[in-house]
Amino acid sequence: MPADTDALFTPFTINKLELPNRIVMAPMTRNFSPDNIPGDNVASYYRRRAEGGTGLIITEGTYINHPSAGAYENVPFFYGDQALAGWKKVVDEVHWAGAKIAPQLWHTGIMRGVGGEGATLEPYPNVPAFGPSGLLMPGKEIGHAMSLDEINQVVGAYVQAAVDAQALGFDCIELHGAHGYLIDQFFWEGTNQRHDAYGGSIAKRAQFAVDIITGIRAKVGPDYPIIFRFSQWKLMNYQARLVNNSEELEQFLKPLSDAGVDVFHCSTRRFWQPEFEGSDLNLAGWTQKITGKPCITVGSISLEEDFLDENARGISEHSEPASIGNLATLLKRGDFDLVAVGRSLISNPDWPKLVRAGRESELLAYDQSDLTRLD
Template sequence: MTDSQSVKSVQSLFQPFRVGNLSLSNRIVMAPMTRQFSPEGVPGDNVAAYYRRRAENGVGLIVTEGTVIDHPDASNQQNVPHIHGEAALAGWKNVVSEVHAAGGKIIPQIWHMGARGQVGDYTEAEVADIVKQFAHSAAAAKEIGFDGVELHGAHEYLIDQFFWGKTNPRTDRYGGDMVERTRFAVEVIEAVRAAVGPDFPIVFRFSQWKGSDYTAKLAETPEELEQFLKPLSEAGVDVFHCSTRRFWQPEFEGSDLNLAGWTKKLTGKPTITVGSVGLDGEFMTLFKEGKGAEVSGIEQLLERLEQNEFDLVAIGRALIADPAWSDKVQQGRQDELVAFSPAALQELY
């Protein structure tokens, strides 16, 4: 393949995209990746430089690492950033300014890490307060210049703990069947929408897999997935970020569609796909076996994107290893891409 053919083949990744009042120059999203470089929850100049490097190198949208709301159980990690409080918000305002100066767009992932016991331990009054804190953080994010927000409802963190029957034994209005267990998330989404207005994008991240069970499924069939997604969509989600470990794997038997593909088909909303894009191994091999991953072709990804299976593509470890990943791919310089190694984690921790 010539350089010109290579450049032409990737152009589906570099088409503009718009949702609400957010316009993106391309379809590449920097996936949220937990970092612990914000002492006492306050992001400094090093955090701003980290995100600016990706914006300078052509990433269309940056989703920050998880940022925690103002609640005692929201985080058990001292150096994970906050999305509340004067000092933390001032730090994030600097991050936003640096990313915008480099021509990028950025949204925070708003996060509560989860109940220390069970979600059933929270009173309804405390649940209501947590909902308010999500909304307060979203409003603050808009005020300091972020381009939207992402709500973290995946991976067995708090919102997902309400979703999953194994972690939600509640018998009040926040428990029950799969649809009833979406009530907490619906209230969060509705409160955030009221706080940020109609045109400020709300991205919602969810997953079938859990931190304690990679084979878990909230929905076993497309019909169940539709039932699960409908209340979230109607509550005000603009974009669904569909977290999988391998983007190429079909979500249900009888169809090649992945989770993002099914979500777009069932809701009509734009979706983000994610899961080992540009690499030959999924991310848990790093944590279980200490392994890196080699650069892998993205032909299948491009084919699916061209078929409108999903709208945006989130990239994690490949952008950690190589901040210039986006520019190199667009310019046909794939032979210059840097493989991911455990040493690259110095960018994360």
């Protein structure tokens, strides 16, 4: 018997933004934008997910306008006439198909200094990797500790990107504050050893994000939704934790919530795992309880394997489909409001339509080879 998934298909409103259902496409870097320009193939790729019934699309990470922002090849810019014209097409096609869309605004921070396959410093080869303290990991300095001027410049670049997103017709924006990239490097004490207004207590480590959120809010008005993505885990350390209990989580979230975040996107690798001992709430459940704001959950929805392979230290090669299980139950219970689907939407552009029709058993497995095509 197919799972009862009706709860996934009820509308939801964020401020004045009406979403047709609870299904969100998780942001996924695809590296299909030569010269950092999103082309027609990128627009068609997102349109297909909108046609497949996704309510809200969050785009792949897209670089804000600072020479230090990038680290990887063929990632689209969110600045410059050509890239913005490419994004406008993406917005128009997704809207035509009936979905809403947010760009994920990204600065890779110290990850720019890591190198490896798919990495590039182009088009600014002489610009170093930026971080709050130049650290990749505790004790491992590989980049440049940002000055206060540089912090202000990068904050300004985030704000400009949000203003441009609104002008292009994006319905909301997402700030990438997760996974060990720049904003998260400020959050984590392992990479933030500053002694000024941006380092020290968890609230001070959140100040960089607060500046960005406040700056954006002042320009986009009270209703334009700001989604904030955060995670405990980091790409350079899957076991890292920003907070160890709900009290610490509250100290971390309060300044962000007060600054004007509308939706928290709580990035976990397995949505069903409780975050802290003594309760079955996951990270999104706790975040919603603490802030009272809508939350998105994510992680291995309809897949057996987590997206990161602990041994290979990269994206898992293959995952068989799995039952959606208790996702709809947790949604109905009110633990979170929205659910983001990642790899399964790459392999199944019509994931929402299939699930709604009770045809979950027809969902295809995710395979790494799916990443070689943008279809």
